[in-house]
Amino acid sequence: xxxxxxxxxxxxxxxxxxxxxxxxxxxxxxxxxxxxxxxxxxxxxxxxxxxxxxxxxxxxxxxxxxxxxxxxxxxxxxxxxxxxxxxxxxxxxxxxxxxxxxxxxxxxxxxxxxxxxxxxxxxxxxxxxxxxxxxxxxxxxxxxxxxxxxxxxxxxxxxxxxxxxxxxxxxxxxxxxxxxxxxxxxxxxxxxxxxxxxxxxxxxxxxxxxxxxxxxxxxxxxxxxxxxxxxxxxxxxxxxxxxxxxxxxxxxxxxxxxxxxxxxxxxxxxxxxxxxxxxxxxxxxxxxxxxxxxxxxxxxxxxxxxxxxxxxxxxxxxxxxxxxxxxxxxxxxxxxxxxxxxxxxxx
Amino acid sequence: xxxxxxxxxxxxxxxxxxxxxxxxxxxxxxxxxxxxxxxxxxxxxxxxxxxxxxxxxxxxxxxxxxxxxxxxxxxxxxxxxxxxxxxxxxxxxxxxxxxxxxxxxxxxxxxxxxxxxxxxxxxxxxxxxxxxxxxxxxxxxxxxxxxxxxxxxxxxxxxxxxxxxxx
Numbered sequence: 322x323x324x325x326x327x328x329x330x331x332x333x334x335x336x337x338x339x340x341x342x343x344x345x346x347x348x349x350x351x352x353x354x355x356x357x358x359x360x361x362x363x364x365x366x367x368x369x370x371x372x373x374x375x376x377x378x379x380x381x382x383x384x385x386x387x388x389x390x391x392x393x394x395x396x397x398x399x400x401x402x403x404x405x406x407x408x409x410x411x412x413x414x415x416x417x418x419x420x421x422x423x424x425x426x427x428x429x430x431x432x433x434x435x436x437x438x439x440x441x442x443x444x445x446x447x448x449x450x451x452x453x454x455x456x457x458x459x460x461x462x463x464x465x466x467x468x469x470x471x472x473x474x475x476x477x478x479x480x481x482x483x484x485x486x487x488x489x490x491x492x493x494x495x496x497x498x499x500x501x502x503x504x505x506x507x508x509x510x511x512x513x514x515x516x517x518x519x520x521x522x523x524x525x526x527x528x529x530x531x532x533x534x535x536x537x538x539x540x541x542x543x544x545x546x547x548x549x550x551x552x553x554x555x556x557x558x559x560x561x562x563x564x565x566x567x568x569x570x571x572x573x574x575x576x577x578x579x580x581x582x583x584x585x586x587x588x589x590x591x592x593x594x595x596x597x598x599x600x601x602x603x604x605x606x607x608x609x610x611x612x613x614x615x616x617x618x619x620x621x622x623x624x625x626x627x628x629x630x631x632x633x634x635x636x637x638x639x640x641x642x643x644x645x646x647x648x649x650x651x652x653x654x655x656x657x658x659x660x661x662x663x664x665x666x667x668x
Numbered sequence: 669x670x671x672x673x674x675x676x677x678x679x680x681x682x683x684x685x686x687x688x689x690x691x692x693x694x695x696x697x698x699x700x701x702x703x704x705x706x707x708x709x710x711x712x713x714x715x716x717x718x719x720x721x722x723x724x725x726x727x728x729x730x731x732x733x734x735x736x737x738x739x740x741x742x743x744x745x746x747x748x749x750x751x752x753x754x755x756x757x758x759x760x761x762x763x764x765x766x767x768x769x770x771x772x773x774x775x776x777x778x779x780x781x782x783x784x785x786x787x788x789x790x791x792x793x794x795x796x797x798x799x800x801x802x803x804x805x806x807x808x809x810x811x812x813x814x815x816x817x818x819x820x821x822x823x824x825x826x827x828x829x830x831x832x833x834x835x
Binding site: 397399400439440441444445447448449451452454455458459461462470473474477478480481484501 | 695697698701704708711720721724725727728731732733736737739740743744797798
């Protein structure tokens, strides 16, 4: 088998596994979200379909598929149909650069457990996430509904603003690591957990800014202004039903998973265990993939926890927080990290 | 593989550019989206030329930020009602195609003068990476780089001044 065929088959397999893994996680998360919110609000949540309600996501999928797909008569049809895909594609693309495991040996060849190992991988993730706004804006505009339009406009302003703080909070990590390649950033955090960038790189502030900005980028509570149901019915996806609606729903969850994956990769050691174990080869690789999944899982639970704990911000509060608090803080973090790196304290 | 990617990208880029300026699509929002698509496919060309960093910046800055703001304005203004106001003058209708033909002639002349095939200087390995570009910017092109940053600061102050005057 030639190198090219091997690479093609390898890439196709990785894409297949990752996309299906993401979709399965999305389905699982819809269940986790509702069960956890039930626990937090002293009620049951879905517990009728299957054991502990575990088959609920499948029931939901069937329900979505059977629902009538309504397009408003006034809607601009081409964009109204395209918008869910525009939301979904960047969300899936961004995960391509997140390394979910160490390089492994298979059939005598080394395989990286990341879909593409790009030199500017972090930039690729930023680029993909900056395109995510198009789906929401197009949905808002093409629906020809006031609620949807306001939701779309809010989201574009919000995502453009918080992208700045998000990108600036990353630069600290990039300074400490001296590279933009995600696999190298993870490699540099090997060994004990105090080598992770959030501790060893003095990036706690950057980490917090990243998480807050990440919540705004994924349009999750307390920053879910684009769909704020008490003001805008359902915001940008008010006029969507059936599978098109569910695609927006899935895109939001995939965005959450990608943001979690990036946070873990950049700040929390990626697939590193955090404890040096006397293992190598397959057992270690499996453990590390498991560690990555566990860390991402913890982040996803945190997303749910925050959503059902904090109330929604007002729109001007959101903009104030983004521009007057997070942005200067991220700049300060950047200057501090640059100084520490320049004087060889870290990095 | 690279040739195939080149032709696919060419079709996408030229097609979306045609949608932006051509007479077939009247809807401005769709035109703006086509322009965004065009910018992303141009990023693909940069990628083919091993200029990764430029490709990412192209997407982040142009497609991800500037085009979003343009879309924002188009949606808020609802340009449909104002299209009649901006009817082109007769000479403007000829100016565009004339400029396009002139540009095409220049391109053809440039390609022909190269003996049918353009010769590119062979770049050193990894010249398009962030590291290589950063080193160049902060050594060889240090003064131009700082001049541009000064210019941007001036532009920013100007924007704030102009906006604040009316608040």
